[in-house]
Amino acid sequence: MGISERKAREKQEMRTRIIEAATAMFMSEGYEKTSIRNIAEKIEYSPATLYLYYKDKDELLYEVQKQAFSQLEDAFAKEATSTDPLTRLSQICHCYVKFGKAHPEMYELMFMMRAPMNSIKENESWDNNTDSFVVLHNCLTECIEKGLIRFDDVMLAAFSVWSMGHGLVSLDVSCRFQGMGIDNTHVEQMIVTAIDHYLQLIKT
Amino acid sequence: MGISERKAREKQEMRTRIIEAATAMFMSEGYEKTSIRNIAEKIEYSPATLYLYYKDKDELLYEVQKQAFSQLEDAFAKEATSTDPLTRLSQICHCYVKFGKAHPEMYELMFMMRAPMNSIKENESWDNNTDSFVVLHNCLTECIEKGLIRFDDVMLAAFSVWSMGHGLVSLDVSCRFQGMGIDNTHVEQMIVTAIDHYLQLIKT
DNA sequence: GGATTTACTAAACAGTGTTCATTATATTTG
DNA sequence: CAAATATAATGAACACTGTTTAGTAAATCC
Structure with a gap:
């Protein structure tokens, strides 16, 4: 048929x-x-x-979000290619920041807005982010296995790195760095510096 | 008259x-x-x-935001009282997390939503957050002066600590930790652990 | 070809932020 | 005190929003 x-x-x-x-x-x-x-x-x-x-706007937003995450995955696949886990971690972080800077509206939908999360059914969990999170998780697993970073727990490491990256990007996207005594044109550079400084900190 | x-x-x-x-x-x-x-x-x-x-809803939200920041300041004043700058830094961070957990809607308005920022006039900058940011800034200045943390630049330190705290809290508020392979009831504990781990990392 | 399922839409409902002409109140002036 | 004026508050409307439903047109099935 x-x-x-x-x-x-x-x-x-x-x-x-x-x-x-x-x-x-x-x-x-x-x-x-x-x-x-x-x-x-x-x-x-x-x-x-x-x-x-x-069925409603939230479900539509959820689907748009899914596509946005697929774009983030593609960016990771293209830019985070080093075989050295520490270098790859740096690539992941900078790629993440670049993505947020390039598509602030998408970033808002992916990580900041509550709306699309409303369409998640009961007893079902959010999995739009899992694939790109796995990229980070795998990288950090390798880093820990080789004793390259000052973390024991992979999950703690993943959440920490992600939170630091997200904190910097989201505060920038929501314009919360404005009026904080730093020149607005230098914010982007400051974010990159902060990421690099953090990556230095967690190195063994 | x-x-x-x-x-x-x-x-x-x-x-x-x-x-x-x-x-x-x-x-x-x-x-x-x-x-x-x-x-x-x-x-x-x-x-x-x-x-x-x-004049419009954004301006009203801006004023509500201002009051919320005043509440955060009060919390800092009450809970971040140690004379030891490192201890005080820890108090500030935990107080910040506790505030976000207790008032997620307010946190969203203060740090995540775009709406209230629209009412900022041209050539005028956002100053609702300055007072509470100064608390963090002063604390970190003292830490750096005494050589207690691995930072040279106070501004970089302040933005880093703030971003880490905000990253953890905001991802929690926007439910982005769900479906990430961690039990939902343990998220709060994980956030606290991540903060403590970060504070250990930046110690000299 | 006629019956039935499918795809689509016009219109309405209840809500939103916002504006404006009009009314009611309070103050000032003659 | 009464009339004129300035102030404060509102009812009603406008242009939107997400969403539902009854009804229509088209494709499929028998």
């Missing part, structure tokens, strides 16, 4: 068409300007149609 | 009545449920009246 397969394919095409439009609007116009009606208008469908493919 | 003074006082009373209602609703009902209409209803005034005292 090829007809039901085509239907399923068309349904999937519609789903990707929606999230691609949503993602594009998110990155160009920003979160504020992105409403269900705007997305519907962009793909030339009625707003009500979107609800045949996603 | 006592009559204009009374007018000014009444105006100020109304302003504080508004932000107190807003703050209370923020902490009890959460951000989602807090609208201009809800706040107006709470203080038994018309929604339009709020606009005679605050």
Whole structure:
């Protein structure tokens, strides 16, 4: 029965068409300007149609978030390639910062906003971030195995490194470094310096 | 002319009545449920009246944020009292984490949400956080002067410590630690452990 | 070809932030 | 004190928002 397969394919095409439009609007116009009606208008469908493919806006945001994480993974795969775990750790961190700087709206959706997390069903856990977290986790496992960093527990190390990176990026994204006595154009450099300093600190 | 003074006082009373209602609703009902209409209803005034005292919602949020920072300062003043700068640094960090855990909605408004930052006028900078940041800055200045931590630059140290603390708290507030392979009830303990571990790392 | 399932949408609902003409109150002036 | 004026507050509207539902058009099945 090829007809039901085509239907399923068309349904999937519609789903990707929606999230691609949503993602594009998110990155160009920003979160504020992105409403269900705007997305519907962009793909030339009625707003009500979107609800045949996603149960509410949170679920849609969740799917956009998923795609954003897939982009972060790609960035890791491209830029964090060193076989030396310490070098790779540095690559991961700088890649993470670069990603946040390049796509602040996406970063907000991935790590800061509460909205997309609402669509997580009961007894189900958030797994959009797992793959990219595994990249960090594996790297730190290797670092610890070889005794390169001052951590015993891999999980503690992963959470610490991630928190430091996220803290720097998110405070920048939410403009909380402004008016803190540092020149605004030098913030980016300061973030890189802070990351490098931290990586020096955790070295054995 | 006592009559204009009374007018000014009444105006100020109304302003504080508004932000107190807003703050209370923020902490009890959460951000989602807090609208201009809800706040107006709470203080038994018309929604339009709020606009005679605050030009828009962002400005109102900004004022609520200011009060939240004043509460954080109070917490610092009460809990970070040690004369030993390293001990005081630890007190500051743990106090910060405790504050975020106790008032996640407020934390979101203070450090994560973009909204209140929109009301900052051009050529004016954000100063709601300066006082509490100074507490950290002063502490770290003393630490560096006495050669207690592995930092040369006070600003770099302040941004690093703040970012680590904020990273841990904000990832928790935005539920990003969920589904990361750690028991949800142990997240709080993990955060404390990560802070303590970091403080050990930066010690000379 | 007629019945039925599927895909889509127009219209409405309840809510939001915000503005403005109008009303009620308080103050100042003649 | 009464009239004129300045101040304070609001009702109603505007342009949005996410979401639901009844109804329509098209594709599929028998």
